[in-house]
Amino acid sequence: MKKLTYFPGCSAHGTSEEFDKTVKMVMTSLDVQMEEIPDWNCCGATSAHTMSESLAYALPLRNLVLAEKLDNSTMAIPCASCYQRLKVTKVHMDDNPELCKEINSTVVEDGIYQGKVDVKSMLQYCFEDVGLDAIKAKVTKSLAGMKLACYYGCLLTRPKAITNFDSPEYPMSMDKIVEALGAKATEFDYKTECCGASFSISNTEVVINLTGQILEMAKESGADAIVVACPLCQSNLDMRQPDIEKHLGKKIDLPIFYFTQLMALAFGMPEKDLMFSKHIVPVEGALANIGKIVPEPEKVKKTRKAVEAESEAE
Amino acid sequence: MITLGIQGKNTFLSDVNKRSGANVLECYQCGKCVGTCPVSGYMDFPPREIMQMVKLGLKNETMMANSTWFCLTCSACSGRCPREIEIPSVMEAIRHMAIEENYINGSTKVKEIRKFHEIFLDMIKRYGRNYELRMMAEFNIRTRNLFKDMHLAPKALLKGKIPLGVKPMKSAKAIQRMYKLAEKLEKKHTGKEA
Structure with a gap:
């Protein structure tokens, strides 16, 4: 122990x-x-x-x-x-x-x-001390079928000199955790963009603008939900999503999960204990994808990583 | 080392450098910070210009700018700065100096941002922890904008997204004492520097 x-x-x-x-x-x-x-x-x-x-x-x-x-x-x-x-x-x-x-x-x-x-x-702690193998070993209900954009926000990996953890530009630790749970992590370029954080109340306009860009990019990456590891990111992306949709003039409909909610789900814990009822954006649609594995649709937009890989191949 | 700026009698520059632990003179004005900053479009002067203004000793203009209040301390700029300058620390140093020396930016946005932080710190002083619902309510009252975010309330409260109460600390008094001691410490420091 x-x-x-x-x-x-x-x-x-x-x-x-x-x-x-x-x-x-x-x-x-x-x-x-x-x-x-x-x-x-x-x-x-x-x-x-x-x-x-x-x-x-x-x-x-x-x-x-x-x-x-x-x-x-x-x-x-x-x-x-x-x-x-x-x-x-x-x-x-x-x-x-x-x-x-x-x-x-x-x-x-x-x-x-x-x-x-x-x-x-x-x-x-989950990534370094617990480790992917121990996480994988606990999975009883694979999340295969879910496509998730992992959003880290600004504070978990930056500044590098302070956090000394993962990449400040394109971290992968959460991506690897959700893949250990069986889900697919999408290529998402806005992983570490700031959501506007504490401006949620005092400067809402800025938050709506920044979170709008993050949600749009997550949608474009083909994700059916976003995974976060920060309470402020979660409430900015979830609670304000109806306002953001109004600002963007289009439907986004992406539920925002904490990574530990998905770990608990994959570990076979009962859904009713995971407090999905607190979410403002309903989670049912995204959860219904579990077990449904469809062939990869054609990419809507090439992400930075894909472009880099292609130019390297050339 | 490339150094651009007015040195010697520029005490503003040396004050900012000393407080932030950064060396603003290292900045060679490439502007990468401006392109990276998620809020540079809202600033009176984006980070690159603030750096140059410090170098030129334009104290009044720098201290009055809304830029330091809009900085989210997300550290995206410093992560990409080719001169590895801790720009958020520079922003923070200038903001702290502006607060201490009473440079007040009177724009509504800066006033609201500042009011929010003051209310947040009040909550901690009272309860030792943040009381989210009360903080939001006080913000609306104290900025005379009673209905702000009210459309979120029914769903957020019904679903329990924002709980009605707070679990205060047992020893909130320890925090009240800390506030007093920290204030004294701050006065001692600024007294030294003045």
Whole structure:
């Protein structure tokens, strides 16, 4: 049995409850025991680092200090934004002991940060620590027939110097995971474009514009659903999809799954436990494709990868 | 090393460099950041121009620009920058300086973005965690736009997409104390730099 420290993040109790729940189901099934950081606090997200340098480090640092009291070497975080704030803080504190000492003085609980817990995103943990073989071994209901565009967003792989995980331009870890589940990952060029993130409320116009492009590209890649690993990406693409369709003047109709929901589904867990009812865009159409394997339709548009491969062949 | 810009008395440049940990002088104005940035079209000055303005010491224009508020910190620009400059850190340094020195961009959009961040930080101060529904409601009230996103509410609430409550921390007081201490720290730093 593996042990893991778990930082759920605020959205786990809110808009991304289904992510939190399916992470727990999948980890239990993969024989990973998760320990939640006791009385964790918000990481500060975009707002803290926008407004104040000290708060931007202080809020995540408290969680890092509390995490060190648990006896695990690794911490995994489902939310991409929380992950980035904690990882940035870890890297900067490790590099700058003087600043670290100052920031540590704002943490009222006992404990001096030592930098002994590794911070990973849940996607990274599944890919690196659990591994594709262990995931494949758990699949009892193959997702063959599903065509999925894997959308990583901006924070899971960037900046490279901080995350040190996968490619910042064309990552493949989630693609490989969904393929281990039996589904087909489409060639999708907008994998790491930003969805507009926290502008969802304060600058909706920008989000509608950016997510519109992402959804259109996913549709063009031939996908019948999008897979994500970030609560903000999910709610921007899902909850705002009716508005985006109005803006684009066409139907998109792409459900947005968390990768752990699909893992749980492929592991044979009952559909009713995966909280599909919370989705704004209905999932039934995409799920009905499971088991239906149709011959590859002709590509509508050549993707960057295909063009590169062709020019290499020439 | 290629260095373009006014050095010597350009204290704005050295302040930005010091705070961001980047070297803006490395920028050779290729513009790759502008093509990459998902929001450069909304900015008064796209990232390339901001970099040049810092080099030229145009402090007032740079600090008043909406660019640093529109930056999403998605790091697409720095990933592609041939000079490997951490452009989002530069944007952030300028924004922090503008906040501290009271340079206020009065456009509605910047005001709304700033208001959102302030409300978000208020939520954390109160509960230790973000209370999504209340945050959205407060944003609508405080920007006097009561019906914004109301058309999403029936579905989002019925389906439980946005829960009605929040599970606050047990020791939210620890966070309130942290806010006070962090504020002190910030004052100490800016006092040093002034």
